[in-house]
Amino acid sequence: MRLVRSLSRLRAAHAAALALAALLMPCRPAAAAADLLQKSLVKIYTTAQEQNYYEPWRVNAQQQWSGSGCVIAGNRILTNAHVVSDAIFIEVRKEGDSQKYVARREYVAHDCDLALLKVDDPAFFRGTRPVTFGGLPFKRDKVAVYGFPVGGDELSVTEGVVSRIELSVYAHSWKELLNVQTDAAINPGNSGGPVFQGDKVVGVAFQGYNAVVAQNTGFFVPVPIIRRFLDETRKGAYREIPGFGASVEGLENPALRAFYGMKHGQSGALVTRVSYGSSAWGLLQPGDVLLSFDGFAVANDRTIGFRKGERIGFAYPLGLHHIGESIKVTVLRKRRTLALAMPLKEPVTLVPLPAHDRKPTYFIFDGLVFTPFNMNYPGVTDSTPPELKALCFHDVPTRERRQVVLLNHILSHVINKGYGPSFNDVIVTAVNGHPIGDMKELVAAFKDPKDGRHVIEIDKAKEAGTRIVLDAAQSGQASAEILREYGVPADRSPDLAEAAP
Numbered sequence: 173m174r175l176v177r178s179l180s181r182l183r184a185a186h187a188a189a190l191a192l193a194a195l196l197m198p199c200r201p202a203a204a205a206a207d208l209l210q211k212s213l214v215k216i217y218t219t220a221q222e223q224n225y226y227e228p229w230r231v232n233a234q235q236q237w238s239g240s241g242c243v244i245a246g247n248r249i250l251t252n253a254h255v256v257s258d259a260i261f262i263e264v265r266k267e268g269d270s271q272k273y274v275a276r277r278e279y280v281a282h283d284c285d286l287a288l289l290k291v292d293d294p295a296f297f298r299g300t301r302p303v304t305f306g307g308l309p310f311k312r313d314k315v316a317v318y319g320f321p322v323g324g325d326e327l328s329v330t331e332g333v334v335s336r337i338e339l340s341v342y343a344h345s346w347k348e349l350l351n352v353q354t355d356a357a358i359n360p361g362n363s364g365g366p367v368f369q370g371d372k373v374v375g376v377a378f379q380g381y382n383a384v385v386a387q388n389t390g391f392f393v394p395v396p397i398i399r400r401f402l403d404e405t406r407k408g409a410y411r412e413i414p415g416f417g418a419s420v421e422g423l424e425n426p427a428l429r430a431f432y433g434m435k436h437g438q439s440g441a442l443v444t445r446v447s448y449g450s451s452a453w454g455l456l457q458p459g460d461v462l463l464s465f466d467g468f469a470v471a472n473d474r475t476i477g478f479r480k481g482e483r484i485g486f487a488y489p490l491g492l493h494h495i496g497e498s499i500k501v502t503v504l505r506k507r508r509t510l511a512l513a514m515p516l517k518e519p520v521t522l523v524p525l526p527a528h529d530r531k532p533t534y535f536i537f538d539g540l541v542f543t544p545f546n547m548n549y550p551g552v553t554d555s556t557p558p559e560l561k562a563l564c565f566h567d568v569p570t571r572e573r574r575q576v577v578l579l580n581h582i583l584s585h586v587i588n589k590g591y592g593p594s595f596n597d598v599i600v601t602a603v604n605g606h607p608i609g610d611m612k613e614l615v616a617a618f619k620d621p622k623d624g625r626h627v628i629e630i631d632k633a634k635e636a637g638t639r640i641v642l643d644a645a646q647s648g649q650a651s652a653e654i655l656r657e658y659g660v661p662a663d664r665s666p667d668l669a670e671a672a673p
Contacts, residue, residue: 319365415519417450
């Protein structure tokens with residue numbers, strides 16, 4: 173009995189000694205490293221006003237939200253574009269500090285969801301430590317996400333592993349770019365926070381799935397995209413990632429490959445359409461087989477070799493290049509192999525991807541509100557008419573049609589009596605006999621009434637009718653009355669000012 177008690181006392185004394193030693197020990201290297209990383213962390217407070225795409229002459233009510241960021245070289249803060257999108261006032265606070273400092277946007281890249289902020293007060297950067305960048309991690313590598321998610325005001329750190337690396341859609345811009353998936357928790361407020369592998373930044377957290385859709389699934393913008401963004405800003409302006417401008421489909425069926433004259437062992441992707449004004453316009457043709465892209469052989473499933481044992485979508489190299497550069501492409505055209513140089517241009521789409529930090533385009537004539545169809549309004553939701561949804565995903569700009577012009581809605585007045593809500597969100601095909609390819613052509617067409625009338629032709633005959641007819645003699649007075657009664661400051665957006673009738 174005495175022996176047991178003696179052993180118990182010895183164990184207790186030993187445990188106490190270990191606890192005392194732990195208290196007296198210097199900070200462990202991992203803890204010290206974590207303390208250094210925290211000197212890079214910033215919480216961002218944004219006040220913003222988003223544009224109203226239903227009444228495009230107005231802005232929506234003021235909103236506030238928060239996000240995360242990190243200090244990089246040159247006394248700048250790296251964060252997400254969506255954290256500071258449409259901002260009218262920004263403040264930042266260092267981790268462990270109580271004071272907020274006013275910040276301003278230096279560069280914003282909506283396509284890759286990145287932004288740089290500046291703080292003019294040099295006191296903000298005292299005691300901070302710029303992060304350093306690592307490389308692109310591999311699957312199963314451990315990462316840690318730092319930031320200020322909802323539910324608290326202090327720094328949060330979540331850990332996980334890299335689970336997937338591929339091209340996928342960035343929610344802010346709807347662009348398909350390289351991103352990295354992790355099971356580390358990424359919640360609202362984490363956006364813009366750095367993702368560390370060891371003591372190196374390997375990404376910027378930017379989006380995640382709702383838990384109802386998928387659990388433990390978050391994403392970060394990887395270093396190759398970040399480096400391209402920073403390279404662009406060194407030129408004094410940001411130009412978006414170039415576009416390809418051609419639709420392609422896979423060639424996994426042997427009979428289909430033989431139909432296009434491909435030899436045994438050849439692989440590639442079939443060009444089906446080419447967008448007017450794009451990088452591919454005038455260079456590629458429908459029916460071409462894309463054999464290689466920027467030096468990478470294109471497989472029949474539209475992928476290219478990435479790293480050892482990995483494959484990725486063939487458009488991956490675009491995210492590393494800049495507008496004005498050229499890349500090499502090889503195509504099979506009518507059974508002949510052609511090597512071509514493709515000058516890279518801005519992306520072009522028939523339906524613009526979501527726009528930020530810019531006023532919507534609109535034109536009002538006799539109470540009819542016209543806008544170009546875009547992903548902001550009416551947007552792509554379950555209630556979006558199928559014909560508009562098809563335009564978003566399947567149509568490309570042509571020489572004749574660069575935009576889809578919508579009759580958004582109608583501001584009721586005696587001059588447009590009888591044209592009700594059934595005419596909302598209909599596509600305008602012609603005005604006064606003039607085909608409409610974009611908003612400037614629409615404005616110009618109203619200069620030319622026919623037999624004292626304005627005739628607007630639409631493509632929704634079954635639900636609404638085939639055309640709208642207005643009395644041209646009453647148009648000037650009616651338009652002025654409508655603008656005054658509805659509190660509209662101008663009949664058109666500033667970008668259409670030169671197209672005045």
